[in-house]
Amino acid sequence: MNAIEVSHLVKQFGTLTALNDISFSVGEGETFGFLGPNGAGKTTTIRILTGISRPSSGTATIFGHDIENDTVAARQSMGIVSETSNVYDDLTGWQNMMFSAELYHVGRKEREKKSEELLTLFGLNERRNDLVHGFSKGMKRRLTLAMGLVNSPRLLFLDEPTSGLDVQSNLIIRDVVTDLVREGVTVFLTTHNIEEANVMCDRVAIINKGTIAAIDAPERLKKTIQSVQSIEFSFDHNAPDQLDELRRLPMANDARKAGDKFKIYTEDPSAVIDAMMAYARSHNLRVISITTLGPSLEDVFIRLTGLQRTGGAVHAID
């Protein structure tokens, strides 16, 4: 049985079609990434899958339970970690855990045991009796994740789990999610961090303007755009007009600067390497490093969502 089965889902807000006939399934134990630019329909999809919103048409089931008609049973097996750390600031960490467990009908002994275990795992047990008001952003995020796991869910919705976090919280959360996946928990991940999806997900779906643009394993998606290759290199010193000059090299489709490195996109890496070396010689520059790169998941994302790079940034075409 699939953990999630979405069939011909449509959601309209007046004349705006937020989701336009999307279908996909997520297998049990799979880590599934759901990527898309802002306003693409990610949040609407999650709200429908968690039973907060109702679809205009189509169906969604969670472990075989229809989310519209069998909502309570469908939700019982879920854990939800929303984008915002939606914890109660005026309650202690422990009270937050207890409240979340009570909402999910976890028995008293089980909820106390599980809460202690989770708070320890997330490095919060020493602060369990403090009001959450005094917690840092990372601590609140970790508490949100702990609350989402208190009912030992079979399916975990993770909405931007590590966005804007400190390194420590980031590492703890990623480790915990990796362990959950190893234990067979299905993870539905939405993130703006495409590299995070690339590393963590078995498959990703890219949604754009309410339509699924592609669903596949990250590596297979990258193969679909092999024409987008790049060369990353750095010189011993940089000048202000170098980027424009590099952009004009033969066979260079685009160039951008990231820190002390330049990245040139091309369909013919060897021709660009020759041109770049000639450019370096003519400008008395020494090449410090050079790497040829295949397409990244970000490249796939940009290609499929109709975004384009300009300089170092990404801009929407439409």
Add this chain to the structure above:
Amino acid sequence: MPSIDYEGWTERLSREMSAAWAIARKDMRIYYLKPNIIVMGILFPLFMFLAFAIGKNAPPGTLIPGLIAITLLFSASSIEPVSIPIERRVKTFDRLLSAPISLHSLVFGESLSGFLYSLGIACLPLVVGVIVFSTPIVHALVLVIAMALTAFCFATLGTLFAAYPTENVGEVMSMLNTVRLPLIFISGVFIPISAMPQIGQAIAFFSPLTYGNDMIGYAYTGTSLFSPLLDILALLIFILIFQFVANRLYKKFNE
């Protein structure tokens, strides 16, 4: 004939009720002492009452039933219009909407906190009446039932208004006050219904406060406009209507 799974239903009901109780307890911990709840739930009804009672040529003890009635109205209906918009803003309300509980339990749990708060606050004028003014209570049991039903009715009314999809407490309070304030003038709290013009008397039938106030008055004096049974029935009908409408609104506004 299909058999009914009583055990399944009992278990489901027990789980729903314990989740509703958890929601109510959470509200009690977080919101009971918030300044705007204290102002709207305690000070507002007190000053409103004093504004109309001072100068009246009546012994203070006789004003206690009216004070209890408007305290119940304002305190019961003040918790959720504050808590729910705040929780929408900080996104904790999504936690409740996505929990494995029915919308009925969510509305019930939210109303429960307003109900308990209101009963606690309304005990203040009750105790003052007994201790300071020696106001006699003729039917104690009727008073308990009247206070409980009136409190729950207005707690549900507060939950209903809080369904309006805003993150701004002021917006909900403004809408609620356009209903709450007229209620105290048309429900026999300050002006007896029998002394009101015919149109006023007709409107009074549509106010839940009329029945709550009437029943509280009966508990204190032994006389009332309606039979206490009719008051109970009317309050139960209002509770059911408010619960039903609140459910529909929460469902509609979350689509």
